[in-house]
Amino acid sequence: MTLVTKALKSNNESNSNLGNTFFKKDNNWGEQLANSFIQFLLNLLIQRENSNSEQDLILLERGKNYVIKFFNHLVATNLELLKEGLNVTDNAITVDWNKVPLKALYEYWCKYLWDIQTTREDFLINKKMFSDHHINPKFEGGDNSAANRILLHKHEHGFLHL
Numbered sequence: 001m002t003l004v005t006k007a008l009k010s011n012n013e014s015n016s017n018l019g020n021t022f023f024k025k026d027n028n029w030g031e032q033l034a035n036s037f038i039q040f041l042l043n044l045l046i047q048r049e050n051s052n053s054e055q056d057l058i059l060l061e062r063g064k065n066y067v068i069k070f071f072n073h074l075v076a077t078n079l080e081l082l083k084e085g086l087n088v089t090d091n092a093i094t095v096d097w098n099k100v101p102l103k104a105l106y107e108y109w110c111k112y113l114w115d116i117q118t119t120r121e122d123f124l125i126n127k128k129m130f131s132d133h134h135i136n137p138k139f140e141g142g143d144n145s146a147a148n149r150i151l152l153h154k155h156e157h158g159f160l161h162l
Helices: 003-014 029-047 053-077 102-116 121-125 154-160
Strands: 020-024 086-088 092-096 130-134 149-153
Touching (some): 029 053, 029 092, 102 154, 130 154, 149 154
Antiparallel strands (some): 130 149
């Protein structure tokens, strides 16, 4: 049994509905949303044919802190982006990731990374850990212009390519 299969089996035992995540409403929204989104991606990766499960799990784990930072930013600036899949009550939040417009989430994430790319502390410390990412992939007609590229930490880059 692979690590990914173990992780999915563990998650299935606690939540049988893989598209929904339920959690208490508190100050930890960003981190809880990030962990929920990572689990949703993991479930999608398990179902994908020709998935390199072990490598995907490593990319998910390495990118986790970046995902948490993004979702903290999202909660503070544009929670509206998740409105189609988000149900907030006084005591809890329900997220149905199958209803969230993932392309719009990706585009907002790229805008966020574009805005912070050269002022990030980790970039200033070690530029060698960063590489270009094409926002609109070349195979979908994207070009090499500066407007279509952002600098990403290698762990973020790997995560976005899942």
